[in-house]
Amino acid sequence: MENPKFLHQKFRDLNTSPEVEAVVAREVADLGDSAKQVRTKELIPQKPEARIQTYLNYLKECLFTDDPHKREEKLARFKQVLHEKYVTKQKDIPESYWESVRRRHREEGHGEIEIPEEQKAELASDIVSEQTGSLDNWIDYLSSPDAEYPDWFKYYTIRSILRMNRYDKEKKRYTERTKGTVSPFPDLNRDALAFVSDALEKKQAGADYKFGYDIAPEEQQNFKQYIQQENFAKMYAWATEHFNPIPEELLKKTTGEWRKYLKDSNVLRLVKDISGYSTGWCIRGEATANRYLSHSDLDVYFSEDKDGNYAIPRVVVVRRDSQTQEVRGVAQQENLDPYISGVVGQKLAELPDGKLYEKKNQDMKQLTAIEQAFDPKTKQWKRKLTGDELAFLYEIDFKIQGFGYDDDDPRVKELRQQRDPKADAPIVFECSPQEIAWSKEDISENTKAYVGPLFPGIFKTLSKLEHTYTSFPEGKLRRKAVEIGDLAPEQLLAELKKQGFKISDYAKYMVEHMGESASQSGLAAKVKNVFGAKESARTESVDTIRLTVRDLGFDNGATTDEIYKKAEEFGLELCPAEVGPHFRLAYINQPMNEYLYIAMKQISDPDGRPRVFELHRYEDGVWLFSYWAKPDNRWDPEYEFVFRLRK
Numbered sequence: 001m002e003n004p005k006f007l008h009q010k011f012r013d014l015n016t017s018p019e020v021e022a023v024v025a026r027e028v029a030d031l032g033d034s035a036k037q038v039r040t041k042e043l044i045p046q047k048p049e050a051r052i053q054t055y056l057n058y059l060k061e062c063l064f065t066d067d068p069h070k071r072e073e074k075l076a077r078f079k080q081v082l083h084e085k086y087v088t089k090q091k092d093i094p095e096s097y098w099e100s101v102r103r104r105h106r107e108e109g110h111g112e113i114e115i116p117e118e119q120k121a122e123l124a125s126d127i128v129s130e131q132t133g134s135l136d137n138w139i140d141y142l143s144s145p146d147a148e149y150p151d152w153f154k155y156y157t158i159r160s161i162l163r164m165n166r167y168d169k170e171k172k173r174y175t176e177r178t179k180g181t182v183s184p185f186p187d188l189n190r191d192a193l194a195f196v197s198d199a200l201e202k203k204q205a206g207a208d209y210k211f212g213y214d215i216a217p218e219e220q221q222n223f224k225q226y227i228q229q230e231n232f233a234k235m236y237a238w239a240t241e242h243f244n245p246i247p248e249e250l251l252k253k254t255t256g257e258w259r260k261y262l263k264d265s266n267v268l269r270l271v272k273d274i275s276g277y278s279t280g281w282c283i284r285g286e287a288t289a290n291r292y293l294s295h296s297d298l299d300v301y302f303s304e305d306k307d308g309n310y311a312i313p314r315v316v317v318v319r320r321d322s323q324t325q326e327v328r329g330v331a332q333q334e335n336l337d338p339y340i341s342g343v344v345g346q347k348l349a350e351l352p353d354g355k356l357y358e359k360k361n362q363d364m365k366q367l368t369a370i371e372q373a374f375d376p377k378t379k380q381w382k383r384k385l386t387g388d389e390l391a392f393l394y395e396i397d398f399k400i401q402g403f404g405y406d407d408d409d410p411r412v413k414e415l416r417q418q419r420d421p422k423a424d425a426p427i428v429f430e431c432s433p434q435e436i437a438w439s440k441e442d443i444s445e446n447t448k449a450y451v452g453p454l455f456p457g458i459f460k461t462l463s464k465l466e467h468t469y470t471s472f473p474e475g476k477l478r479r480k481a482v483e484i485g486d487l488a489p490e491q492l493l494a495e496l497k498k499q500g501f502k503i504s505d506y507a508k509y510m511v512e513h514m515g516e517s518a519s520q521s522g523l524a525a526k527v528k529n530v531f532g533a534k535e536s537a538r539t540e541s542v543d544t545i546r547l548t549v550r551d552l553g554f555d556n557g558a559t560t561d562e563i564y565k566k567a568e569e570f571g572l573e574l575c576p577a578e579v580g581p582h583f584r585l586a587y588i589n590q591p592m593n594e595y596l597y598i599a600m601k602q603i604s605d606p607d608g609r610p611r612v613f614e615l616h617r618y619e620d621g622v623w624l625f626s627y628w629a630k631p632d633n634r635w636d637p638e639y640e641f642v643f644r645l646r647k
Helices: 004-010 018-029 048-062 068-086 095-107 117-142 151-161 190-204 217-229 232-241 267-274 286-293 341-350 355-371 387-393 410-416 421-429 489-498 505-512 560-569 579-586
Strands: 164-168 173-176 256-261 297-304 310-320 323-328 449-451 467-469 479-484 540-548 595-598 610-618 621-628 640-645
Touching: 004 048, 004 151, 018 048, 048 068, 048 151, 068 117, 117 151, 151 190, 151 232, 164 232, 173 232, 190 217, 190 232, 190 286, 217 232, 256 267, 256 310, 267 286, 267 297, 297 341, 310 341, 323 355, 341 355, 355 387, 355 410, 387 410, 387 421, 421 449, 479 579, 489 505, 489 579, 505 579, 505 610, 505 621, 540 579, 560 640, 579 595, 579 610, 579 621, 579 640
Parallel strands: 449 467, 595 640
Antiparallel strands: 164 173, 256 297, 297 310, 310 323, 479 540, 540 640, 595 610, 610 621
């Protein structure tokens, strides 16, 4: 359901805003030269609602699209615009904040202090980081396939939270943000958001809202008033206050039953069954639940409540066309809670594709065992962790995969914060503390592990080391040997398809043209691809290594040519083009939402745009993609490339 009228009524400036103007003008540009001869005012929609709908169509195409590649690229730009406009800059932090810092120091017994500029910069950086992260949580969720809300509601939500400051618990409302606000954006509560969306959609349809569970009449009246006002901040605050979180003692009870909600079945049954407790699931709202049941079957597990009834929703399994799409729990970010893994494991064993999720379930069991070894009240560990447990927690050999929205279980970060990585490192690396070099100067003939910044020639100096990190544990440099040259392009494509990998049209074109020259500039033009399709009669093992743009020393990002040049200084080379599809074939268990880019001599697509191979895994499958990589194309610090180690 599109609703540009609602947005026009709520935001009178939207239809004439710069972002809408730009999108509408772009529509004119895309019409072609002949169309441009028509008067501009005849081409550009003049009605406010038509202009807003044009903008919503653009957002849907870019941010809310099912195409993960396009969404990733556009999303980064969208976030950057919002960060620049709405995240507080150091110069805008009010003096009252610095005075509060000084006052806190006085109250802690440190006397009167002046805050040095470097400390101000550090504190300001923390503010920016918290605001950026809290805003990105909203954008990431609303642009994901999990958020099955109408596009108008997504825009309405984003526009609303940009004005919301801290939640005042006494007044039960959100204060309004100002230019110098230092607090993060509101926390994302998926239950509350689903509640608000459902209420608004019912209002637009002229239907009355029924609460579905026990809410005092005066509170019901308050919410209905907020609905009439169409005030997001008030509705969201109310919904956040009235959800019933699942108590810890009830989470420990796992006896229960699975209930099936078939495609096109009665949506009211599903909503009623799960509405009594806070789960974080967007299917809490009737409209969203209806969209899910229009294309999927849902299995929901209910455990015992305090009266012994199977009433507490714990896990939902979403299956579409006989394939498992999602497994969600009720912990943070829809991960499984610590007690339900056994139930989920039994369920997965029954599913034809359950093995794909078994690693996640095993990871959750092991993570829960480590969590139970820590006492959150005393902040002390009840026992020593084994070397294998530490290697698991620090993700030495593989990434821990959860069932949550972004595939990262927040417990990993929380538990790591209770450890001393420097003290744990010798246990993990199975060496003495003296055998770990924490800088270039510490390197000796006895060094077995290196943790520190990269330097020119590092990979020649440390060529035999198994453990190389820019920082521990996050900055592990992962190596992988990839065999190439044994398959012709058509054989590669057939094998990729046979093994269930998805291939974009541009990537298919690149595989077919790996042996052809592409127009290049910069360092890429100087690197000879000696393993083109026409010359690959023999097989060869390519020793690869993964580096982020930040690993290479670019904290603010860099261009393609700058990245390639710096890698050459460190002793790396560009990969043969064949590494792209062969790496894809060998990298089956890629974590969800991970993106890898093959550092290679670019191949021009049919339109003449230089591209490199991209490997990623998203909700809809494991992909071999392509990515636009002009010599002056700029890459963010977090982008990760695959290089070849120089022989």
